[in-house]
Amino acid sequence: MTRSWWGWGNVEDAVVGAEADELVGRVAALLPEHDFTPHDPPAVADLDLKAPQVEVPASLAEIASADPEDRAAHTHGKAYRDVVRNLQGDLAHPPDLVLRPRSEQEVVDVLDWATSASVAVVPFGGGTSVVGGVEARFDGPAVSLDLGALDQVLEIDPVSRAARIQGGVLGPALEAQLRPHGLTLRHFPQSFEFSTLGGWLATRAGGHYATVLTHIDDLTESLRVVSPTGVGESRRLPGSGAGPSPDRMFLGSEGTLGIITEAWMRLQDRPRxxxxxxxxxxxxxxxxxxxxxxxxxxxxxxxxxxxxxxxxxxxxxxxxxxxxxxxxxxxxxxxxxxxxxxxxxxxxxxxxxxxxxxxxxxxxTAAETAGAxxxxxxxxSSFLRMPYQRDAVTRRSLIAETFETACTWDRFPTMHAAITTAAYDVMGALGITGVITCRFTHVYPDGPAPYYGVYASGRWGSLLPMWDEIKAGVSEAMTTHGGTITHHHAVGRDHAPWYARQRPDPFAAALRGAKAALDPAGILNPGVLGL
Known part of the structure; x- marks a missing residue:
C-alpha cells in the first residue's frame, strides 16, 4: 500500500469509479446546483518546496531525510483545510527535514541538537491531526520528528494485564503484537489504521468505547517522556493519590512539553x-x-x-x-x-x-453472526470510509468536515440549536447551501459528546475562507453555550483561540511555567495549545 501525501490513508483505497459516482449522486440530490468537476492533486515534483534551511550533524545524518515527497507528506495533517491546501499546492511551511529516530537515545540527541541550534521540532506520529497539530505554521527552521520506527510492544505483564509499548506503533501493528497473547488495548479511533499510540496519548484521543473507557487516559498506567531538560518516567500504579498526576501533565500536551517514547498501557482480554x-x-x-x-x-x-x-x-x-x-x-x-x-x-x-x-x-459461525x-x-463500514469520502468530495469543491464537542445533558438542547443555527446562518451569509448532521460519539452519565458534520456547496479557490467562516461561527456557538472546543480531536493550532478562553487563567500560567521548565528554548511544536 502507498500512503497518500496529500489526503487520507492509502492511495489504493481512495474513492474512485462506481463508489465515487454513487457518492456524487447522493450529494447531488441534496446540492443539485453544485459543480462537481474534480480537481487532481499536483505532482510532488511540481510543488516547488522551499529548500531546506538546516543541516543535521553527522551523527544524525542516517535518520534524516530531505526527500521532497517525505517533506510534502509531513507538511500538514489531515484536516479539511490541510487537504484543500495540498490539492492547491499550498505548502508554505514544509519541514526542512524529516527525522526518524530508531531509539530513545536518538530522540534525546535530536532534542539536544535542536535546542543548541534553535530549530523547532514538530513531533509526528501517524500525521492524522485534524487541528493543525503537526505542521510548522511559523517562520524559521523546523524538522518533523517521525516516531514511526519506535513501533514495538517491549514487555507484557499478563498478571496485571498491561504492556510496555513504544509510542510510534500504529494501531494495527499494536493489536497484531497483542493478539497472540489473547489481549487487546481495544482503543479504536476512526484514525486507528494510520495513527499511533504516542499520538493518541499526546492528544487524549477518544476510542472504541462510547462509555466508561472513552479516552486513552483511562487505559494509561504510566508514561516515559523525553523533554529537552531530561527523561522522566512515572511509576506503574493502578491509581495514586500522591499529588497531581505526572501522567496527566503529558496526556494532551500535544508534543509541546516532551516526546512520549513509551507507555505502560492497561489491556483487556479479547471479547468473546x-x-x-x-x-x-x-x-x-x-x-x-x-x-x-x-x-x-x-x-x-x-x-x-x-x-x-x-x-x-x-x-x-x-x-x-x-x-x-x-x-x-x-x-x-x-x-x-x-x-x-x-x-x-x-x-x-x-x-x-x-x-x-x-x-x-x-x-x-460466520453465517450465524452475519445477518444482523x-x-x-x-x-x-461507513465510519471507516468517511475520511476517504471527504477527500473525494473536497476534490469536487464541496465543504465537508466535522466539529465535535461535549456538554452536560441540560445544556445540549440549547447548544445544539445554537450550533445548527450558526452553521446555516454562516452558509446563508456566504451564499452557499448545505446541510448539518449530528451524532453522539460518546456518552457520559452527565452529558453527550455530539459530533457535527457540515456538507456545503463551496467554490474552488474560495474553499478555505468559506471553511474558516463556518469554523468560527460553529466554534463560537459551541463554546458560548457551554460546550468544549474539543472532546477528542485535540487543540493544535486551529482550536487555540477558543482553548485560551476555555482554560482558567491560573492554569494557563501554570502551563506556561511547565513549558518554560521542560522546554526553555521553546523548540517543541511552537504554537500548539497557544504555547
Missing part, C-alpha cells in the same frame, strides 16, 4: 460475547432522552451512538424520522444478552422501535 441492536425513533428529542437513560443506567454499553436523521441517511443509508440509536455490549467473561435486554427496555420507554438483534459468542446485516454494520 457481543450483542447489539439499532433502535429507531420518531422524534430526535425522544432519541436523545433514551440515550441519556441508557448512559445513566450503569449498563455501560461499548457502543451507544445516536445518529440524527440526516446523519443516518448520508452515512448509513437508513431512513429515520427522529434518529437511530446504535447499541452494543461486549465481554470477555460472560454473555451480555441481559444487558442488551435492559437497554432495549429503556429505549422502548421512550417509544423506541428496536430492529433485529445481533448476537455473537465465541462458538458462533443491520444499520450497525453499515455504520461501521
Amino acid at each position: 460475547w457481543r450483542a447489539g441492536v439499532t433502535v429507531d425513533f420518531d422524534s430526535f428529542d425522544a432519541a436523545v432522552a433514551a440515550t441519556r437513560a441508557v448512559a445513566q443506567s450503569g449498563l455501560n454499553p461499548s457502543n451507544c451512538r445516536l445518529l440524527d436523521p440526516m446523519e443516518a441517511l448520508l452515512n448509513v443509508g437508513s431512513s429515520t424520522r427522529g434518529g437511530l440509536l446504535v447499541l452494543a455490549f461486549e465481554s470477555a467473561d460472560h454473555p451480555v444478552d441481559v444487558l442488551l435486554d435492559r437497554a432495549i427496555e429503556l429505549a422502548r420507554d421512550h417509544d423506541g422501535k428496536p430492529g433485529e438483534r445481533s448476537v455473537r459468542d465465541a462458538a458462533a 446485516g443491520d444499520p450497525a454494520e453499515a455504520w461501521r
Whole structure:
C-alpha cells in the first residue's frame, strides 16, 4: 500500500469509479446546483518546496531525510483545510527535514541538537491531526520528528494485564503484537489504521468505547517522556493519590512539553460475547432522552451512538424520522444478552422501535453472526470510509468536515440549536447551501459528546475562507453555550483561540511555567495549545 501525501490513508483505497459516482449522486440530490468537476492533486515534483534551511550533524545524518515527497507528506495533517491546501499546492511551511529516530537515545540527541541550534521540532506520529497539530505554521527552521520506527510492544505483564509499548506503533501493528497473547488495548479511533499510540496519548484521543473507557487516559498506567531538560518516567500504579498526576501533565500536551517514547498501557482480554441492536425513533428529542437513560443506567454499553436523521441517511443509508440509536455490549467473561435486554427496555420507554438483534459468542459461525446485516454494520463500514469520502468530495469543491464537542445533558438542547443555527446562518451569509448532521460519539452519565458534520456547496479557490467562516461561527456557538472546543480531536493550532478562553487563567500560567521548565528554548511544536 502507498500512503497518500496529500489526503487520507492509502492511495489504493481512495474513492474512485462506481463508489465515487454513487457518492456524487447522493450529494447531488441534496446540492443539485453544485459543480462537481474534480480537481487532481499536483505532482510532488511540481510543488516547488522551499529548500531546506538546516543541516543535521553527522551523527544524525542516517535518520534524516530531505526527500521532497517525505517533506510534502509531513507538511500538514489531515484536516479539511490541510487537504484543500495540498490539492492547491499550498505548502508554505514544509519541514526542512524529516527525522526518524530508531531509539530513545536518538530522540534525546535530536532534542539536544535542536535546542543548541534553535530549530523547532514538530513531533509526528501517524500525521492524522485534524487541528493543525503537526505542521510548522511559523517562520524559521523546523524538522518533523517521525516516531514511526519506535513501533514495538517491549514487555507484557499478563498478571496485571498491561504492556510496555513504544509510542510510534500504529494501531494495527499494536493489536497484531497483542493478539497472540489473547489481549487487546481495544482503543479504536476512526484514525486507528494510520495513527499511533504516542499520538493518541499526546492528544487524549477518544476510542472504541462510547462509555466508561472513552479516552486513552483511562487505559494509561504510566508514561516515559523525553523533554529537552531530561527523561522522566512515572511509576506503574493502578491509581495514586500522591499529588497531581505526572501522567496527566503529558496526556494532551500535544508534543509541546516532551516526546512520549513509551507507555505502560492497561489491556483487556479479547471479547468473546457481543450483542447489539439499532433502535429507531420518531422524534430526535425522544432519541436523545433514551440515550441519556441508557448512559445513566450503569449498563455501560461499548457502543451507544445516536445518529440524527440526516446523519443516518448520508452515512448509513437508513431512513429515520427522529434518529437511530446504535447499541452494543461486549465481554470477555460472560454473555451480555441481559444487558442488551435492559437497554432495549429503556429505549422502548421512550417509544423506541428496536430492529433485529445481533448476537455473537465465541462458538458462533460466520453465517450465524452475519445477518444482523443491520444499520450497525453499515455504520461501521461507513465510519471507516468517511475520511476517504471527504477527500473525494473536497476534490469536487464541496465543504465537508466535522466539529465535535461535549456538554452536560441540560445544556445540549440549547447548544445544539445554537450550533445548527450558526452553521446555516454562516452558509446563508456566504451564499452557499448545505446541510448539518449530528451524532453522539460518546456518552457520559452527565452529558453527550455530539459530533457535527457540515456538507456545503463551496467554490474552488474560495474553499478555505468559506471553511474558516463556518469554523468560527460553529466554534463560537459551541463554546458560548457551554460546550468544549474539543472532546477528542485535540487543540493544535486551529482550536487555540477558543482553548485560551476555555482554560482558567491560573492554569494557563501554570502551563506556561511547565513549558518554560521542560522546554526553555521553546523548540517543541511552537504554537500548539497557544504555547
